[in-house]
Every structure is written in C-alpha cells, then in structure tokens.
Amino acid sequence: MNFLLTIETQLKSDDSTDKEMARKFEQVFAHYFIDASHAYETGHPIASPYWEAYFADTTLDILQYKLLGANAHLNGELWQALTYSFTAEEMKRFRPQFGIFRKTMNKLYTPIYREGYKENDKLLFLHIASIGTVKWVGNVYLYKWICRQMKLAQLYWAGSPRFERVLKRVERRKRFIDNIVVRVL
Secondary structure (H helix, E strand, O other): OHHHHHHHHHOOOOOHHHHHHHHHHHHHHHHHHHHHHHHHHHOOOOOOHHHHHHHHOOOOOHHHHHHHHHHHHHHHHHHHHHHHHOOHHHHHHHHHHHHHHHHHHHHHHHHHHHHHHHHOHHHHHHHHHOOOHHHHHHHHHHHHHHHHHHHHHHHHHHOOOHHHHHHHHHHHHHHHHHHHHHHHO
C-alpha cells in the first residue's frame, strides 16, 4: 500500500495521460497479490505460482513475508503486469515515467533494510561485516531485477525465442531467493 501511495504522490505533477497509464499499471500489479490472497483465504488454489512461497508457511516473520512478496512481484509478475497494462509502443512512451517505479522501490527498500538488520541477527552480522555495503548491493539488485523484468516484457512483445529461456532462468532465481528468505533468515 505504501508503494502505491508513494507513486501517486510523485505523479501529482504529471499530465493526465501519464497518470492514467500509471494507475492502470498499479491496478494490474496490485491485483496479482490481491487475487492470490483471496484464493488463499477462501481455500482455493493460488493461480500464480509466484506467490506459493509466500502462502506456504504461516509461521514466518513479517520481514520474511515482505521479502517474499517483493520477490514475487519483482522476480515474478512485473513483466506480466507490464505486458498486460501496455503495448510495446505505449511502454516506449511511458518508459521515462517508469523511473518513478524504481525510485519508489528504492525509497521503500531503505526502511525495510533497516528493519531487517535491527530485527534479524544474521542480517545485522552482514550489515556490520560489510560496513553497510550490503545495503548498496541490495539497491543494485533491485535495479537489475526491474531491468530484467522490463527486458523480459520486451522479449515477450517481440515474440522472441529467447523469452522462454530467460523466463525459466528468472523463475529459478526467484525460487533460489525464496529458499534463502525462508531457510536462512
């Protein structure tokens, strides 16, 4: 929710077309989690495999749920939200505005990072041992993941044979990160 409110604040000065496109994307992006939550609450199968790790264990810490949710969005459904919300031509036009998404993710990452090392001894050790550079590495990964999802959307729009290979590689990475969040943290 904080994510969507932060984007809305940053869009106040933009023209109405950009706002409309951003809101369309926000609604699509948010519904992936909303649909998975509804399915879980009603006992139905979760349609999106990207949310399975999030709902598989009800004993995790809040930080783990935040990280699993971010991973589901950023390494799972972002490319789908892009391709459902925009055409390739619209995305080219809207791409400069997409910087708001990256900036917002980085703004939200900082308090989660602080919360993480204050509440988790393993993360505190990493923070101290790296002299805080682990935070910078996290920001770099956020940027890379967003760019990779945008590239995946471009491959999808282009009908590229590379799309399936890249998608499988991203899905393997997502599962790897889910396992780290659940088992290590």
